Amino acid sequence: MTVLVRAEDIVKSYEVSNQISRNKTTFKALDNVTIEIEKGQSIGLIGESGCGKSTLGKILVGLEKSNTGKVIVNQVDITNLKLKEMKPIRKNAQMIFQNTTSTFNPRSTIGQSIEEVIKNFEKTSKEDRVNIVKDILKKVGLDESFYNRYPNELSGGQCQRANIARAIVLKPKFVVCDEPVSSLDFSIRKNILNLLRQLSEDFGVTYLFITHDLSTIKYVCKKIAVMYLGKIVEILDIDKIEEKMSHPYTKILFDAVLVADPTKRGKRREVMGEISQNVDLISGCNFQRRCNKCMEICKEKVPKLKEIEKGHSIACHMFK
Numbered sequence: 001m002t003v004l005v006r007a008e009d010i011v012k013s014y015e016v017s018n019q020i021s022r023n024k025t026t027f028k029a030l031d032n033v034t035i036e037i038e039k040g041q042s043i044g045l046i047g048e049s050g051c052g053k054s055t056l057g058k059i060l061v062g063l064e065k066s067n068t069g070k071v072i073v074n075q076v077d078i079t080n081l082k083l084k085e086m087k088p089i090r091k092n093a094q095m096i097f098q099n100t101t102s103t104f105n106p107r108s109t110i111g112q113s114i115e116e117v118i119k120n121f122e123k124t125s126k127e128d129r130v131n132i133v134k135d136i137l138k139k140v141g142l143d144e145s146f147y148n149r150y151p152n153e154l155s156g157g158q159c160q161r162a163n164i165a166r167a168i169v170l171k172p173k174f175v176v177c178d179e180p181v182s183s184l185d186f187s188i189r190k191n192i193l194n195l196l197r198q199l200s201e202d203f204g205v206t207y208l209f210i211t212h213d214l215s216t217i218k219y220v221c222k223k224i225a226v227m228y229l230g231k232i233v234e235i236l237d238i239d240k241i242e243e244k245m246s247h248p249y250t251k252i253l254f255d256a257v258l259v260a261d262p263t264k265r266g267k268r269r270e271v272m273g274e275i276s277q278n279v280d281l282i283s284g285c286n287f288q289r290r291c292n293k294c295m296e297i298c299k300e301k302v303p304k305l306k307e308i309e310k311g312h313s314i315a316c317h318m319f320k
């Protein structure tokens with residue numbers, strides 16, 4: 001298997017100022033994250049709001065810089081690349097955001113916006129560009145008339161399709177999808193998820209698929225990564241999740257999902273305490289205060305993400 005994206009020991013801190021005291025403090029959004037994404041092995045990334053999913057996604061496509069650590073995309077170390085040097089990488093590493101309409105220039109037509117992306121990366125004639133854009137619009141289920149429409153003339157679902165068209169027009173190898181269907185009606189979600197899967201089959205795109213909705217992951221991903229307070233706590237195959245999930249936080253997350261068959265519903269595990277705010281203030285495991293299996297070692301030592309069997313990694317002191 002070829003490794004397409006590798007992030008090693010990524011730390012990302014933001015400076016936040018207190019509005020009242022005007023003191024500045026740092027907030028660690030990513031706390032030594034290491035993740036490897038193999039070609040063709042799309043990964044779903046889940047975790048509570050604010051745990052650092054989008055920040056990690058942006059760092060992997062070079063839209064944000066980490067404070068420390070290393071990011072390798074398609075065999076190129078992008079950690080310290082300047083904006084200009086990032087250009088050839090961007091062609092292969094794109095991001096689809098949740099808020100669809102605001103990502104388009106309101107003064108350009110959808111066709112012009114997508115053409116702009118091609119112009120930035122490839123030398124093509126106007127005629128070729130128009131044809132490429134019309135083709136890709138068709139591929140995402142939008143007819144030629146959308147070329148001349150403005151963003152405010154599109155519905156949410158149509159705009160998300162256009163957004164996907166723009167992200168994949170250059171046939172990138174890696175795409176981060178940040179909650180790509182969460183702002184859409186349930187009736188349209190399945191269509192978009194099927195479209196993403198189809199595009200991965202047709203163009204060989206590998207995704208990092210960020211979501212809160214576990215049910216959407218299986219449409220496009222083979223693996224799932226669970227994140228808690230700036231750390232990846234478990235990675236495993238999606239089809240083995242019920243049988244193999246082991247981290248106490250993963251189990252709680254999955255308990256929150258309703259199981260259709262009442263005979264298969266287990267006893268619900270309760271999550272204790274409140275989510276901590278700043279991981280810099282915690283020594284040991286970030287999940288210790290909410291974990292009903294917390295041991296002495298969890299308060300002292302940070303558990304490392306370790307592969308406990310092929311394709312299954314976990315960061316928890318219960319697993320040696």
Ligand SMILES: Nc1ncnc2c1ncn2[C@@H]1O[C@H](COP(=O)(O)OP(=O)(O)OP(=O)(O)O)[C@@H](O)[C@H]1O
Binds near residue numbers: 027048050053054
């Ligand atoms: N530019 C920024 N300045 C300061 N803090 C930030 C910035 N961007 C993100 N953060 C903080 O970093 C943490 C992680 O944010 P991030 O958006 O990555 O979380 P998330 O898991 O994607 O959340 P959600 O699921 O709600 O989108 C949050 O606490 C957030 O407030």
